[in-house]
Amino acid sequence: MSTSYSEVRRKIERNERITPEDALLLWREASDDEMRSLASLVRARFHAPNSCTYLLMRIINTTNVCVAQCDYCAFYTLPGQTGGYVLTQEQVFAKLDELLALGGELAGFNGGFNPHLTLDYYCDLVRAIRTRYGDRIELYAFTIAEFLYLADHASLSYAATAARLKQAGVRWITGGGSEILTEDFRRRHSKFKYTVAQFFEAQTAILAAGLRTTATMVIGFDETIEERIEHLERTRCFQDQTGGQESFLCWNFKPWSTPLGTQLNNIEISPKEYLRHLALSRIYLDNIPRIRTSVLTQNERALEGLLYGADDFDLPIEDEVTQKAGATISLNFDRILNVARSLGFEPTCRHVALQYAETLS
Numbered sequence: 001m002s003t004s005y006s007e008v009r010r011k012i013e014r015n016e017r018i019t020p021e022d023a024l025l026l027w028r029e030a031s032d033d034e035m036r037s038l039a040s041l042v043r044a045r046f047h048a049p050n051s052c053t054y055l056l057m058r059i060i061n062t063t064n065v066c067v068a069q070c071d072y073c074a075f076y077t078l079p080g081q082t083g084g085y086v087l088t089q090e091q092v093f094a095k096l097d098e099l100l101a102l103g104g105e106l107a108g109f110n111g112g113f114n115p116h117l118t119l120d121y122y123c124d125l126v127r128a129i130r131t132r133y134g135d136r137i138e139l140y141a142f143t144i145a146e147f148l149y150l151a152d153h154a155s156l157s158y159a160a161t162a163a164r165l166k167q168a169g170v171r172w173i174t175g176g177g178s179e180i181l182t183e184d185f186r187r188r189h190s191k192f193k194y195t196v197a198q199f200f201e202a203q204t205a206i207l208a209a210g211l212r213t214t215a216t217m218v219i220g221f222d223e224t225i226e227e228r229i230e231h232l233e234r235t236r237c238f239q240d241q242t243g244g245q246e247s248f249l250c251w252n253f254k255p256w257s258t259p260l261g262t263q264l265n266n267i268e269i270s271p272k273e274y275l276r277h278l279a280l281s282r283i284y285l286d287n288i289p290r291i292r293t294s295v296l297t298q299n300e301r302a303l304e305g306l307l308y309g310a311d312d313f314d315l316p317i318e319d320e321v322t323q324k325a326g327a328t329i330s331l332n333f334d335r336i337l338n339v340a341r342s343l344g345f346e347p348t349c350r351h352v353a354l355q356y357a358e359t360l361s
């Protein structure tokens with residue numbers, strides 16, 4: 001006998017786990033108000049209703065040279081083409097100095113699969129940052145996608161690559177580069193960017209090495225709702241097995257200047273669809289307490305995500321990858337924080353560098 005929508009709703013109210021079929025039913029039949037109220041109910045199991053946290057951060061794009069050729073990317077340049085760059089350590093330091101001056105303390109590193117850069121380039125960079133800044137800055141260095149390329153390029157196992165990076169001072173390798181974790185999606189759009197199986201194999205090795213990690217997701221390409229749910233299901237299963245994903249961040253595809261965007265007439269998903277997906281993620285991912293909403297791609301509308309299950313957000317000052325595809329960034333942090341306040345939330349800065357240093361002591 002098939003489950004009805006009201007049974008799914010009762011499951012969520014009774015704090016029972018929903019299945020992929022339940023999620024599909026919920027997506028199709030729940031109104032926006034119902035999604036919002038169910039997600040808030042689940043959120044309240046982890047967080048005080050009016051609380052939320054944020055991070056002031058930047059993403060540093062170390063190189064735009066990339067061989068992966070994802071069709072949703074406006075950022076990369078092929079090796080040998082004009083316009084390719086690799087940041088020097090001094091250029092990275094200047095970006096970190098600017099971040100610190102603005103009160104930020106988290107730098108995410110994200111760049112292309114550059115065949116001219118060795119694992120040593122990345123290890124030397126992290127070592128130099130740790131020497132210069134100590135624990136004043138935390139680094140999300142690097143994403144799992146880059147990690148996979150570095151391991152391949154160096155002909156090292158995932159375990160050996162993770163050990164090398166850890167020794168250099170890396171503490172986090174985030175779930176970036178996951179986009180939609182279905183094999184078919186990856187074949188359609190990023191066939192040189194590793195399989196789903198490799199992604200989780202790498203993430204397992206990262207955790208086994210004692211590094212920290214996160215989960216991410218990007219929606220708004222041409223993926224089906226079933227593919228979105230498959231991504232959530234894989235994320236939840238991995239979290240059941242490891243408990244190692246410290247947060248889940250979802251953002252949306254920015255289509256401008258990308259081959260896929262041209263095919264899709266540069267149409268972005270609506271803020272409402274994004275918010276509904278956040279709500280679904282909060283309900284589905286019953287084992288990940290921290291669900292993050294994306295100011296980078298939704299601007300001030302992202303704060304409404306706090307009403308749809310999210311409890312955390314970034315105040316970004318740079319990410320060339322999404323900016324090249326149409327993302328706009330505001331440095332008017334007070335204005336953004338005031339939007340959260342106007343919705344009834346009291347945002348607290350999450351001092352991630354300090355937090356990590358404390359767990360080490």
Ligand code: SF4
Nearest residue numbers: 066068069070073112
């Ligand atoms: S999304 Fe990343 S891996 Fe894919 S082409 Fe762009 S820079 Fe390369």
